[in-house]
Each structure stands twice: as C-alpha cells, then as structure tokens.
Amino acid sequence: MENSKIGFIGGGNMAASLIGGLLDGGAPAENIVVGEPNPDRQQWLEQKFGIAVTDNNADVIAQSDVVIMAVKPQQLKAVVEALAGALQTSKPLLISIAAGVRQTDMQRWAGGDLAIVRVMPNTPALVGAGAAGLYANGFVDDDQKALAQAILQAVGIAVWVTEESELDLVTAISGSGPAYFFFLMELMESAAVKHGMDIDQARLLTLETALGAAKLALLSDEGPAELRRKVTSPGGTTEAALTSMQEGKLPEIIELAICAATERSRELAKELGE
Ligand SMILES: NC(=O)c1ccc[n+]([C@@H]2O[C@H](COP(=O)([O-])OP(=O)(O)OC[C@H]3O[C@@H](n4cnc5c(N)ncnc54)[C@H](OP(=O)(O)O)[C@@H]3O)[C@@H](O)[C@H]2O)c1
Structure with missing residues (x-):
C-alpha cells in the first residue's frame, strides 16, 4: 500500500x-x-x-x-x-x-x-x-x-x-446496526432517568456497559448466547429482564427490523441506479 x-x-x-x-x-x-x-x-x-x-x-x-x-x-x-x-x-x-x-x-x-x-x-x-x-x-x-x-x-x-446482493444484509446488520445499539442505549438511559438516576450517571453506566459487553464478546471464545447465559442466574435480576423482553417479543421485533432494513436497501439500490 x-x-x-x-x-x-x-x-x-x-x-x-x-x-x-x-x-x-x-x-x-x-x-x-x-x-x-x-x-x-x-x-x-x-x-x-x-x-x-x-x-x-x-x-x-x-x-x-x-x-x-x-x-x-x-x-x-x-x-x-x-x-x-x-x-x-x-x-x-x-x-x-x-x-x-x-x-x-x-x-x-x-x-x-x-x-x-x-x-x-x-x-x-x-x-x-x-x-x-x-x-x-x-x-x-x-x-x-x-x-x-x-x-x-x-x-x-x-x-x-x-455476491453483491449480500451487501443488502450487510447494510441491515453493520451499516444500520450502530443505530440499533444507539437506540438500545437511549432506551436504557431514559428508563434509568425515569426511575430516578442522574442523567450523567445513567449515560456513563449505559455506554460503558455497551463497550464492555462488546469487548468481552470480541475477546471471548464463547458466543453472545453463552455469555448471556453466564450472567443469567436462575431467579435473578437478569433473568427477570430477559423474560420480560421475551414476553414483549423482542426476538421477533429484531428479526422483522433486519428484514425491513434489507428490503429498504434493495429498494434504494433500484432508485439510486436509475
Ligand atoms: N458518514 C458515514 O459514516 C458513512 C457511513 C456509510 C457510508 N457512507 C458513505 O460515504 C459517502 C460519503 O459520506 P460522507 O458522510 O463523507 O459525506 P459528506 O461529508 O457529505 O462528503 C461528501 C463530500 O463530497 C463532496 N462533493 C460533492 N460533489 C462533488 C464532486 N462533484 N466532486 C468531488 N467532491 C464532491 C462534498 O462537497 P460539498 O459538501 O461541497 O457538497 C463533500 O465534501 C456517502 O456516499 C455515504 O453513503 C458514509
């Protein structure tokens, strides 16, 4: 180079x-x-x-x-x-x-x-x-x-x-992906503030937790699912939160979101290519 x-x-x-x-x-x-x-x-x-x-x-x-x-x-x-x-x-x-x-x-x-x-x-x-x-x-x-x-x-x-068409899914995962994580950070921060935490503390705890989780997942031999199981003690606080997310259909919501972004990427390629 x-x-x-x-x-x-x-x-x-x-x-x-x-x-x-x-x-x-x-x-x-x-x-x-x-x-x-x-x-x-x-x-x-x-x-x-x-x-x-x-x-x-x-x-x-x-x-x-x-x-x-x-x-x-x-x-x-x-x-x-x-x-x-x-x-x-x-x-x-x-x-x-x-x-x-x-x-x-x-x-x-x-x-x-x-x-x-x-x-x-x-x-x-x-x-x-x-x-x-x-x-x-x-x-x-x-x-x-x-x-x-x-x-x-x-x-x-x-x-x-x-295949070039695979870039539509790349767009939906890593291209748009930062916004999904920002949204999750935004939601965690505002829930913390709503329940009484100072905004600066809420932001610092949320952002450092996101960074720490990504670093741990990148450095670990285990995948995200295994790491999640490791912090989820039976009957504990994490389990309560994850059960609430499952009941709110978060997995289905994320899959639909990825499909929507992929489809929009295909549509935009058509519009920009005219
Ligand atoms: N920003 C990101 O993180 C990101 C992420 C993914 C993909 N991209 C892609 O990266 C590309 C650039 O994005 P960007 O955020 O860097 O945009 P940007 O800051 O607007 O940069 C585009 C630059 O090109 C200049 N320009 C306009 N017409 C030109 C011409 N005829 N010849 C030479 N230069 C010209 C613009 O000048 P003027 O300002 O005077 O028009 C501007 O300085 C985009 O296609 C975007 O899809 C960006």
Missing part, C-alpha cells in the same frame, strides 16, 4: 476518516490526493493532513492507482458519468463507499470494464472502529483486493462477500 497512489473523489467526513487512518498506518501524505469542490473544505484537508487537494477530479484519477468514490450516493451518478472518459483512460481500481449504489450501475455510468470494489462502511469508522462489507467485481485482481482491504482496515475491520 505504501507505493500506491490513492485518490479520493469527495473530501467529506468519510474520506477524512479514511485519510486519517491511512496516514496513521504509515501511508505517505504525498501518495494521497483529494478532489473536493468546497474551498473551505479544501483548505481544512490540506492543513489537517498535509495532502494535495484539487477541484479537478479528472486530475485525481489520472494520478491514482486506486480511486475512492466518497461523495453522497445521490451525487455519484453525475460524478461517475462526468469522469467516464478519465476512468476509461487510466482504468484505476475504483472503490465506492457510497451506500446503496450497485457496482453494475456504476459500471454502466462509467462505460464498462472497470475493476470496482463496492464497500458498505459504517459510522464507527469515524473513530477507527468501523465494520465494512466489501464486494469485488470480476475485473478486480488479487493485488487490488488486498489493496482495498488494507485501505478499509485503516479504519476498522473488513469482511468480503461473494
């Missing part, structure tokens, strides 16, 4: 988190270039990271071995169509982090025959704890796959899927 020229089209939040992760991991600043139209943002990126920033996206493509498309999903079609000539001339590896846009649609907009890795990242990438699903089309070779993986691993973990 140290020798690869890495270009970004779009220098927003997600690009900045990837650039920060790449530089922390030892990528030389002179190997990174960003295409970004907003002058304030250009200045911020130059000052924060010491990298080259331009408003000429075609120049970014001409200079780069790998180009990361980091614009909003709704902007992607116009951006790819405008850059089709430059992409066909230099044929870089294209990595798209735009949620919901299928590589087949990008391929069509760009004129075909491009090596594309489509990524479904998530917001904890902003703090270096992302979980991303990756799909490579048939033009991507092993070295390019390794490069894409190394870039995403600069901000978390990366998991490959073999």
Whole structure:
C-alpha cells in the first residue's frame, strides 16, 4: 500500500476518516490526493493532513492507482458519468463507499470494464472502529483486493462477500446496526432517568456497559448466547429482564427490523441506479 497512489473523489467526513487512518498506518501524505469542490473544505484537508487537494477530479484519477468514490450516493451518478472518459483512460481500481449504489450501475455510468470494489462502511469508522462489507467485481485482481482491504482496515475491520446482493444484509446488520445499539442505549438511559438516576450517571453506566459487553464478546471464545447465559442466574435480576423482553417479543421485533432494513436497501439500490 505504501507505493500506491490513492485518490479520493469527495473530501467529506468519510474520506477524512479514511485519510486519517491511512496516514496513521504509515501511508505517505504525498501518495494521497483529494478532489473536493468546497474551498473551505479544501483548505481544512490540506492543513489537517498535509495532502494535495484539487477541484479537478479528472486530475485525481489520472494520478491514482486506486480511486475512492466518497461523495453522497445521490451525487455519484453525475460524478461517475462526468469522469467516464478519465476512468476509461487510466482504468484505476475504483472503490465506492457510497451506500446503496450497485457496482453494475456504476459500471454502466462509467462505460464498462472497470475493476470496482463496492464497500458498505459504517459510522464507527469515524473513530477507527468501523465494520465494512466489501464486494469485488470480476475485473478486480488479487493485488487490488488486498489493496482495498488494507485501505478499509485503516479504519476498522473488513469482511468480503461473494455476491453483491449480500451487501443488502450487510447494510441491515453493520451499516444500520450502530443505530440499533444507539437506540438500545437511549432506551436504557431514559428508563434509568425515569426511575430516578442522574442523567450523567445513567449515560456513563449505559455506554460503558455497551463497550464492555462488546469487548468481552470480541475477546471471548464463547458466543453472545453463552455469555448471556453466564450472567443469567436462575431467579435473578437478569433473568427477570430477559423474560420480560421475551414476553414483549423482542426476538421477533429484531428479526422483522433486519428484514425491513434489507428490503429498504434493495429498494434504494433500484432508485439510486436509475
Ligand atoms: N458518514 C458515514 O459514516 C458513512 C457511513 C456509510 C457510508 N457512507 C458513505 O460515504 C459517502 C460519503 O459520506 P460522507 O458522510 O463523507 O459525506 P459528506 O461529508 O457529505 O462528503 C461528501 C463530500 O463530497 C463532496 N462533493 C460533492 N460533489 C462533488 C464532486 N462533484 N466532486 C468531488 N467532491 C464532491 C462534498 O462537497 P460539498 O459538501 O461541497 O457538497 C463533500 O465534501 C456517502 O456516499 C455515504 O453513503 C458514509
């Protein structure tokens, strides 16, 4: 990765988190270039990271071995169509982090025959704890796959899927997943406050418990179900809470929620691909 020229089209939040992760991991600043139209943002990126920033996206493509498309999903079609000539001339590896846009649609907009890795990242990438699903089309070779993986691993973990359609389920699990955990934290915090706890204490106890549970589950040889059983003494407080959740049909609610998110991901891909 140290020798690869890495270009970004779009220098927003997600690009900045990837650039920060790449530089922390030892990528030389002179190997990174960003295409970004907003002058304030250009200045911020130059000052924060010491990298080259331009408003000429075609120049970014001409200079780069790998180009990361980091614009909003709704902007992607116009951006790819405008850059089709430059992409066909230099044929870089294209990595798209735009949620919901299928590589087949990008391929069509760009004129075909491009090596594309489509990524479904998530917001904890902003703090270096992302979980991303990756799909490579048939033009991507092993070295390019390794490069894409190394870039995403600069901000978390990366998991490959073999069919692009699997990214809809990835979207429902890890893409939208942070919001499910935030919702649970929000509900635990507000229940604690409702029953008399100070809000700062409620938040700290809730967030540290979420972090601790995730760390324990990641470091343990046992799965979440076994760890749950271990904290659930017969007749105890945890059992009372979990019985209440079962009676409220929480397992069915979660499964329905995952199905709803997966279906919405399929619908959005159709809408964004038109
Ligand atoms: N944020 C996340 O954690 C997250 C999670 C999953 C997926 N993603 C995906 O990551 C992508 C980027 O998200 P983000 O949150 O980083 O968005 P963002 O902060 O809005 O960044 C997009 C950047 O692209 C710039 N831009 C717009 N048109 C451009 C053009 N023609 N050429 C070059 N740059 C252009 C925008 O400039 P202006 O502001 O001037 O328009 C903005 O700076 C999205 O596709 C999103 O689906 C993000």
